[in-house]
Amino acid sequence: MGEKTAFRGGRIWAAAAGAVSGGVFVASAEVTAFLVARDASPLLAAGSLVIDIVPQWAKELTIAVFGANDKLFLLVTLGVGVLLVAAAAGLLERRRRWAGVAVFAAAGIAGLLATTTRAEATAFAALPPLVGAIAGCLFLSASIGALRRWRSSAAADDGRPGTDRRRFLLLTALGAVAAIVAGTGARIGTVATGSVAAVRKALRLPEPSSRVTVPAGAELDIPGLSPLFTPNADFYRVDTALSVPSIAPEGWRLTVDGMVAKRIELSFDELLRMGLREYAVTLTCVSNQVGGDLVGTARWLGVPVREVLALARPAQGADMVLSRSVDGFTAGTPIAALTDPDRDAILAVAMNGEPLPLEHGFPVRMVVPGLYGYVSATKWLTRMTVTTFAKDQAYWTTRGYSAQAPIKLSSRIDTPRIDKEIPPGAARIAGVAWAQTVGIERVEVQIDGGAWQTATLSTPVGEDTWVQWFLDWNATSGSHTLVVRATDRNGRMQEQERTPIAPDGSTGWQSTVVRVGTAG
Ligand SMILES: Nc1nc2c(c(=O)[nH]1)N[C@H]1C(S)=C(S)[C@@H](COP(=O)(O)O)O[C@H]1N2
Ligand SMILES: [Mo]
Numbered sequence: 001m002g003e004k005t006a007f008r009g010g011r012i013w014a015a016a017a018g019a020v021s022g023g024v025f026v027a028s029a030e031v032t033a034f035l036v037a038r039d040a041s042p043l044l045a046a047g048s049l050v051i052d053i054v055p056q057w058a059k060e061l062t063i064a065v066f067g068a069n070d071k072l073f074l075l076v077t078l079g080v081g082v083l084l085v086a087a088a089a090g091l092l093e094r095r096r097r098w099a100g101v102a103v104f105a106a107a108g109i110a111g112l113l114a115t116t117t118r119a120e121a122t123a124f125a126a127l128p129p130l131v132g133a134i135a136g137c138l139f140l141s142a143s144i145g146a147l148r149r150w151r152s153s154a155a156a157d158d159g160r161p162g163t164d165r166r167r168f169l170l171l172t173a174l175g176a177v178a179a180i181v182a183g184t185g186a187r188i189g190t191v192a193t194g195s196v197a198a199v200r201k202a203l204r205l206p207e208p209s210s211r212v213t214v215p216a217g218a219e220l221d222i223p224g225l226s227p228l229f230t231p232n233a234d235f236y237r238v239d240t241a242l243s244v245p246s247i248a249p250e251g252w253r254l255t256v257d258g259m260v261a262k263r264i265e266l267s268f269d270e271l272l273r274m275g276l277r278e279y280a281v282t283l284t285c286v287s288n289q290v291g292g293d294l295v296g297t298a299r300w301l302g303v304p305v306r307e308v309l310a311l312a313r314p315a316q317g318a319d320m321v322l323s324r325s326v327d328g329f330t331a332g333t334p335i336a337a338l339t340d341p342d343r344d345a346i347l348a349v350a351m352n353g354e355p356l357p358l359e360h361g362f363p364v365r366m367v368v369p370g371l372y373g374y375v376s377a378t379k380w381l382t383r384m385t386v387t388t389f390a391k392d393q394a395y396w397t398t399r400g401y402s403a404q405a406p407i408k409l410s411s412r413i414d415t416p417r418i419d420k421e422i423p424p425g426a427a428r429i430a431g432v433a434w435a436q437t438v439g440i441e442r443v444e445v446q447i448d449g450g451a452w453q454t455a456t457l458s459t460p461v462g463e464d465t466w467v468q469w470f471l472d473w474n475a476t477s478g479s480h481t482l483v484v485r486a487t488d489r490n491g492r493m494q495e496q497e498r499t500p501i502a503p504d505g506s507t508g509w510q511s512t513v514v515r516v517g518t519a520g
Contacts, residue, residue, distance in 0.1 A: 007154035018090015025136025027183030040125035042111030108133025224415030230296035261313035302346030332394035370437035409435035435488035439463035
């Protein structure tokens with residue numbers, strides 16, 4: 001009979017089991033977020049939602065009362081709210097099976113909406129709330145089930161209440177400990193390893209002291225023609241990185257060492273304080289085939305490399321800077337190209353108006369007009385060693401490519417395309433041409449082996465950017481061969497002879513075939 005009165009406080013136990021289940025829910029979501037989607041914690045997503053929807057006066061009041069701890073206050077409030085709702089779900093579940101589980105399922109759906117509707121959400125963002133809800137529901141159902149068994153065995157007084165009581169208490173205690181340990185562990189892990197994507201998104205760069213002026217007529221409006229500035233999403237990407245390095249600006253350091261009077265180290269903020277300027281530069285890959293698309297133009301914000309090198313004072317006799325990426329890639333750039341006051345070699349931090357995309361070298365990369373990427377454009381830059389070509393070899397130099405590799409002047413036909421028939425009549429042949437550091441003087445097009453016709457050029461932004469060109473043509477039905485060639489401002493014509501990309505870039509005039517349909 002004594003055992004019968006031992007079952008007391010059924011409501012409190014149910015509330016406790018509910019609260020622990022809530023903890024299991026949140027902790028499982030945090031662990032999943034840590035593993036697959038660092039910025040898809042349902043708790044934080046709910047927090048952001050609250051920040052977005054609470055009225056301004058409430059925000060100001062919170063900041064007035066809690067100061068810089070306002071976010072902590074929000075999270076603690078949210079945490080307490082979650083525990084209260086979960087405790088209520090425990091009570092509901094005790095009264096009616098599935099009633100509490102339904103509350104958890106609803107919370108899971110709310111979490112799903114919160115994590116998946118954010119602008120930067122990936123498909124993985126659905127996992128943390130899903131896994132959390134499933135784990136929470138299972139735990140709630142199991143613990144309230146154990147509580148029920150304890151109660152009924154106490155009522156029946158069949159000698160098992162002691163065991164059932166221990167089972168319930170053990171389950172609840174284990175759940176609580178596991179939730180606290182795994183939940184805080186995952187949260188700390190997520191914060192410590194930070195989502196660099198989120199840091200990048202929140203990063204505000206200082207205004208540059210100068211901007212690129214884009215003259216009237218720099219951009220032609222012709223369907224099928226490459227835009228003057230290549231959108232970041234369309235910009236070609238070439239690197240040896242299996243997974244994109246993720247470096248937070250806070251932890252970033254640039255070391256300048258080697259043949260220098262003074263070895264220096266710069267933080268990201270120190271680099272920014274040197275003053276940003278904007279440059280328009282066309283980047284080109286040595287692997288670009290004639291007519292290929294491993295070339296693109298962007299507006300970059302950066303600091304001249306020569307100003308950074310000047311801080312370290314390179315020694316006489318040095319003729320190369322070996323730049324190194326965090327992933328081990330290296331490029332060897334002639335020091336003359338980096339210190340030349342007439343060439344805007346920069347350490348770039350932004351691309352087309354936003355911090356460098358992670359794939360394009362966040363937080364800092366090199367951009368050197370006129371040199372192929374593999375000898376100059378080191379992404380995820382971390383070190384510049386002043387040295388000599390005789391002493392050091394860069395990544396691609398030991399793999400069959402030249403140590404020195406200026407970009408070869410080239411031209412490309414963008415439209416009409418070889419794979420798309422056009423109607424007969426007035427047509428526009430258009431494309432781009434580049435001769436970085438020199439500029440394009442003339443682009444000529446030859447149709448079906450006839451006379452070379454001079455194309456109209458867009459107004460150049462500068463000698464480091466490509467120009468667009470077009471030629472009007474009266475297309476007649478049938479197949480036609482188009483050939484393009486460019487001449488730079490030094491009077492040098494693009495080489496006609498075809499050579500492969502190795503060891504220092506392809507040459508040759510692009511030739512393409514256009515099919516023109518019949519009228520009507
Ligand atoms: N860290 C690193 N930087 C790198 C490379 C690389 O493999 N690793 N490739 C280079 C090459 S070959 C080119 S053409 C350019 C391409 O820059 P993008 O991917 O931003 O277009 O980056 C250069 N910088
Ligand atoms: Mo490249």
